[in-house]
Amino acid sequence: MTPTTTSPIRFFHQGRTIEVGGVHPTRSVLDWLREDAHCTGTKEGCNEGDCGACTVVIGELAPEGTPGAVGGLKLETVNACIQFLPTLHGKALFTVEDLKSRCAAERTHDAARHDKHPVQRLHPVQQAMVDCHGSQCGFCTPGFVMSLWSSYEHHKATGTRPSRQQLADELSGNLCRCTGYRPILDAGQRMFDLPAMPFDTRPVVQALEGLRRDGTFDYAAARDGRQDHFHAPTTLAALAALRESKPEARLLAGSTDVGLWVNKQFRDLGDILYVGDVAELKVVEERGDALYIGAGASLEAAWSALAQRAPSLVDVWLRFASPPIRHAGTMGGNVANGSPIGDSPPVLMALDAQIELRRGERTRRLPLTDFYLDYMKNRLEPGEFVQGLSVPLAALQRQVRAYKISKRFDCDISALCAGFALALDGDTVKEVRLAFGGMAGIVKRAAGAEAALLGQPWTQASVKAAQQALADDFQPLSDMRASAAYRLQVAQNLVQRLWLETRATDALPPASTSVWSVMPHDVLPAAATATVQGA
Numbered sequence: 001m002t003p004t005t006t007s008p009i010r011f012f013h014q015g016r017t018i019e020v021g022g023v024h025p026t027r028s029v030l031d032w033l034r035e036d037a038h039c040t041g042t043k044e045g046c047n048e049g050d051c052g053a054c055t056v057v058i059g060e061l062a063p064e065g066t067p068g069a070v071g072g073l074k075l076e077t078v079n080a081c082i083q084f085l086p087t088l089h090g091k092a093l094f095t096v097e098d099l100k101s102r103c104a105a106e107r108t109h110d111a112a113r114h115d116k117h118p119v120q121r122l123h124p125v126q127q128a129m130v131d132c133h134g135s136q137c138g139f140c141t142p143g144f145v146m147s148l149w150s151s152y153e154h155h156k157a158t159g160t161r162p163s164r165q166q167l168a169d170e171l172s173g174n175l176c177r178c179t180g181y182r183p184i185l186d187a188g189q190r191m192f193d194l195p196a197m198p199f200d201t202r203p204v205v206q207a208l209e210g211l212r213r214d215g216t217f218d219y220a221a222a223r224d225g226r227q228d229h230f231h232a233p234t235t236l237a238a239l240a241a242l243r244e245s246k247p248e249a250r251l252l253a254g255s256t257d258v259g260l261w262v263n264k265q266f267r268d269l270g271d272i273l274y275v276g277d278v279a280e281l282k283v284v285e286e287r288g289d290a291l292y293i294g295a296g297a298s299l300e301a302a303w304s305a306l307a308q309r310a311p312s313l314v315d316v317w318l319r320f321a322s323p324p325i326r327h328a329g330t331m332g333g334n335v336a337n338g339s340p341i342g343d344s345p346p347v348l349m350a351l352d353a354q355i356e357l358r359r360g361e362r363t364r365r366l367p368l369t370d371f372y373l374d375y376m377k378n379r380l381e382p383g384e385f386v387q388g389l390s391v392p393l394a395a396l397q398r399q400v401r402a403y404k405i406s407k408r409f410d411c412d413i414s415a416l417c418a419g420f421a422l423a424l425d426g427d428t429v430k431e432v433r434l435a436f437g438g439m440a441g442i443v444k445r446a447a448g449a450e451a452a453l454l455g456q457p458w459t460q461a462s463v464k465a466a467q468q469a470l471a472d473d474f475q476p477l478s479d480m481r482a483s484a485a486y487r488l489q490v491a492q493n494l495v496q497r498l499w500l501e502t503r504a505t506d507a508l509p510p511a512s513t514s515v516w517s518v519m520p521h522d523v524l525p526a527a528a529t530a531t532v533q534g535a
């Protein structure tokens with residue numbers, strides 16, 4: 001069958017609006033760049049969103065008052081290898097070639113003024129990499145350059161200059177195997193000392209305003225004798241109606257997991273229902289006595305909101321994957337996915353979160369602890385989807401802790417993740433929540449350990465009883481990340497750590513247990529500074 005489309009994919013790239021049709025809905029942005037657009041500056045490394053060689057920047061129109069907006073644009077780094085091309089519809093795509101094209105325009109202008117002696121000028125980000133010897137084999141360099149360019153534009157827009165640690169955090173999703181990170185971080189600091197290169201966002205904003213739409217974007221293409229559809233509604237009502245009428249369609253949010261199903265497992269997704277254009281799902285706000293997190297809110301936005309209210313969550317926030325993953329992925333997707341080693345569910349369970357589900361016009365809520373049934377099985381009914389998460393503000397006032405155990409400190413999947421919340425009445429445990437990921441086929445609370453603590457004095461003896469109860473609460477598995485014995489021992493040790501940090505006398509201060517707490521406040525990511533100051 002000859003590939004056909006219903007509507008072309010339209011987005012802004014290299015100074016103009018691009019129209020693409022005939023490609024399958026699961027074609028990645030990376031493959032389109034390299035094979036169709038012949039923009040081979042963007043590299044393929046891991047093809048699963050880990051190494052950052054394919055880092056690009058996505059631009060969207062920024063609502064008024066958006067923090068860090070650059071000339072009316074919201075710019076965010078993402079991994080091109082796991083983003084499907086139709087998700088670019090109505091957006092702008094920036095790659096390393098865009099830095100070159102703007103430099104070329106400047107050279108043309110200079111040539112007109114200087115005749116035969118045009119000024120050969122690199123972008124400050126690129127020039128700094130040259131000056132500081134930030135590239136050897138060069139394979140990872142375009143990804144680093146795009147992360148640095150995003151940082152450069154954001155900090156210029158806010159009139160700030162990042163510290164070395166801030167740069168390190170912003171580059172935590174970029175892996176270099178030969179140059180080493182010192183000269184790259186040197187370049188990140190050096191780029192602000194070089195003559196600035198203006199970024200004229202007006203043509204981009206005008207193009208994106210021209211691409212605005214109110215209705216659902218419907219795209220289709222044929223492959224292997226079958227036509228697969230990509231539906232992208234812009235309203236919650238339209239999403240609910242589509243989901244109810246197409247219960248077998250694959251829901252897609254940030255593609256940080258689903259993208260791997262295609263790249264690594266070669267799975268056939270069939271029809272796709274994309275939620276990333278529904279603004280109502282991206283809401284993060286206080287509603288009454290709870291913090292409401294829409295299912296489409298990015299991981300970055302959701303974790304930032306939680307950490308602002310419970311500063312002890314800064315550690316797990318900044319160690320959740322990487323900035324490109326947190327920009328694209330959603331907390332609702334992380335919860336709905338149901339991975340037993342997802343980092344969000346243990347923390348949300350410890351905070352008594354409720355999950356809001358919708359089917360058509362009907363909505364219902366249930367405790368997140370009741371949502372998971374078995375490995376990768378949950379209570380979602382056909383035609384139903386996760387609409388949001390609700391976290392009681394009172395729960396955020398407890399002594400909250402989250403611990404992530406992984407082989408790498410940055411950008412790694414958890415072997416074990418724990419979310420704890422504790423409320424004391426004097427020296428007696430009044431409320432306690434101990435939730436673990438990586439200890440069973442689902443994320444769940446340690447009922448026996450909680451019972452051993454509830455109503456008991458908060459003492460070493462009570463902690464010992466809870467540690468013993470954990471052996472009955474969980475029978476963890478051994479896999480490539482950790483053995484069952486290791487997981488159980490670490491879980492028991494984390495309960496001990498909770499006690500050491502919260503005991504009535506001689507409690508360990510944050511500086512003894514948190515990497516971020518020992519750093520000066522001005523070296524943290526801007527959104528995290530206030531949370532650590534309140535720790």
